[in-house]
Every structure is written in C-alpha cells, then in structure tokens.
C-alpha cells in the first residue's frame with residue numbers, strides 16, 4: 488500500500504506533475520486502485536441555497552456583489568424547497584447534497600438555524616450532507632455536526648502566495664482556521680481549489696502541499712477548472728487544457744491516496760474522453776445537475792449515459808465514513824453564542840479585482 492505522507496515538498500510535487508503523462512497516469516491509477524474501487528464514482532448535487540450579494544472579492548466568483556455579472560441573487564431557500572431538491576437529486580442517483588450560501592462567514596441567528604434544519608432534513612433522507620457557508624467558529628461547527636452534517640467544504644483555492652492575487656477580503660490563515668474548527672468535530676473536511684486563474688505550476692503544487700500536510704488529509708478534494716464569467720476579474724482567462732486537468736487530478740491522487748478527488752467545475756468544457764482519463768487518473772466524484780452554484784454543468788441524463796458507457800457505478804452514501812446522528816434543535820447541547828470572531832481583512836490591492844469592481 489502507498490503510505491499517506493504529510494511531508495510532500497513543492498519540488499517533489501512539481502516533479503510528479505511534470506513527468507511524462509503515461510508515467511503519471513500509471514502511477515496515479517495504481518495508487519487509486521489500492522484505496523478505491525476504480526469503477527465507483529460518487530455523484531453529488533450542489534445546491535445554491537443563498538445566491539449572490541456576497542461581500543467578498545474572490546476574483547473568480549460571479550456571486551461577489553461588487554462585480555457586474557448576470558447572476559440573479561436569491562434569499563435563503565426554505566427547508567421545504569431544499570428537501571424537495573434533495574429528494575429529486577436522490578432519485579437521479581446522487582448520494583450527497585452540498586449546500587452553498589454566498590456568505591463571508593456564518594452568523595448565529597434565524598438563517599443559520601434554518602440551515603441547521605436543512606442539514607437535519609437531508610440527513611434523514613439518508614444522504615450525505617455537505618455545507619459551504621464561509622468561515623465558521625468552533626461552536627458553529629459543533630452545531631452543524633450535531634444536526635448531522637457529514638462534510639464541510641472550505642476551499643484553499645490555490646497556493647498561499649497566489650491567494651493574495653485572487654482575494655483581498657480575507658487571508659489564507661482564515662481558511663486554515665475554519666478547517667481546524669471543523670476538525671474539532673466528526674464532520675469530514677472537503678477542501679480543494681481552482682486551476683486556470685493565471686497561477687503557475689508552483690502555485691498548483693503549493694496548494695497540494697498545503698492540503699496534503701493537513702493531518703488528517705481532507706476526506707474530499709474538489710479540483711475545479713475556472714469557468715471564466717463575464718464581469719468577473721477573471722473573465723479573460725483562457726480555458727484550462729484537458730491535459731492540465733488530468734495532470735492535476737493525477738497528482739492530487741498520488742499525494743492524497745485515500746481522499747475522494749472530485750472533478751468539479753469546468754466539466755462542460757471537457758469531452759467524455761477527457762473525463763474518462765480523469766477517472767482513470769483517480770477522480771472518483773462528480774457534481775450532477777445543470778448548474779454548479781451559478782455556472783453551467785452537464786445534464787444529469789448525459790452523465791448517466793457516460794456512466795453506462797464507461798461501466799461506472801454511482802457510489803452509495805456513507806461508504807467511507809458512517810452516517811452521523813441527528814440531534815433535534817430542542818435537544819441541542821449548544822447555545823448560539825452570537826460570537827463575533829475577528830476574521831482577517833488584509834484589504835491589499837488587486838488591480839484586476841479593482842478594475843472589475845469599477846466597471847459600469
């Protein structure tokens with residue numbers, strides 16, 4: 488068995504990433520087969536439960552209020568709406584629902600209580616529940632865990648160095664702190680990044696060093712290809728080449744052998760052959776549904792045809808970690824503390840973000 492190492496260096500990862508493709512694929516596929524069934528791929532559904540109007544300035548994101556995009560904002564969905572969508576996702580083969588809210592951080596109050604109810608209702612449908620709600624305190628993480636949350640997503644996005652070129656409204660250490668808070672519970676960690684934002688191979692390797700050095704490593708690592716949306720600071724970035732995506736997936740698989748590697752945003756630009764190579768290289772999850780938060784995604788029927796063609800089987804829920812218990816709100820042992828943590832606000836200047844904010 489390949490051992491799980493937490494001391495990968497950037498140089499080692501760059502060497503892995505740049506080796507001849509056939510060697511890289513062979514090694515990644517070998518590691519993949521040691522820990523995973525290569526014919527099983529998880530289908531997850533991403534639901535945007537609160538869209539747009541976000542105060543952050545992530546350079547890739549059409550939901551940031553300061554950029555001028557065509558995104559239609561929506562207030563927090565109701566528990567009934569979310570439950571109905573989760574049931575639909577389950578009937579089309581999803582075993583996991585990830586709920587995303589465009590918030591800087593979680594705030595105690597009625598909206599967070601509503602999200603906790605959503606978590607309870609989806610866990611009761613016997614589906615894995617994941618949330619991505621921004622920065623989180625330890626008590627908030629514990630309240631989510633108690634409601635039955637299976638995973639919390641908080642992406643590192645890129646290397647610590649390049650992060651400063653993408654976001655100025657929070658720092659890398661805030662991301663790591665939230666992940667640390669989640670780790671104080673039984674909730675699993677989902678954290679990955681985006682390629683195609685103008686970063687270098689060193690930055691891609693730097694992000695993998697940061698993720699692989701977490702102990703334990705994240706149970707789930709989404710690899711996204713930037714979907715350049717008009718109006719955002721990254722609207723002119725060139726699409727990622729399929730070979731870069733395959734190399735990134737394969738390298739991630741080698742440095743994090745036990746992790747679920749998720750082929751995330753950018754699949755509409757990939758051929759079936761390209762996606763098949765990503766699965767061979769170690770990707771074992773996709774997001775289903777025609778939207779990924781706000782960007783386009785392949786139709787679920789198309790995905791099911793691809794599964795049939797490749798002989799892939801959708802993964803059952805709770806295959807890797809058992810189902811959490813749900814504690815009802817009235818039996819909760821945690822009180823909302825109304826905490827006001829001091830998340831950082833570096834506020835350095837990022838020219839392309841400023842330019843996009845100032846557009847009419």
Ligand code: SF4
Pocket residue numbers: 541542543544545548549550551588589590591621
């Ligand atoms: S990625 Fe998340 S935090 Fe950043 S602007 Fe978009 S919704 Fe806000």
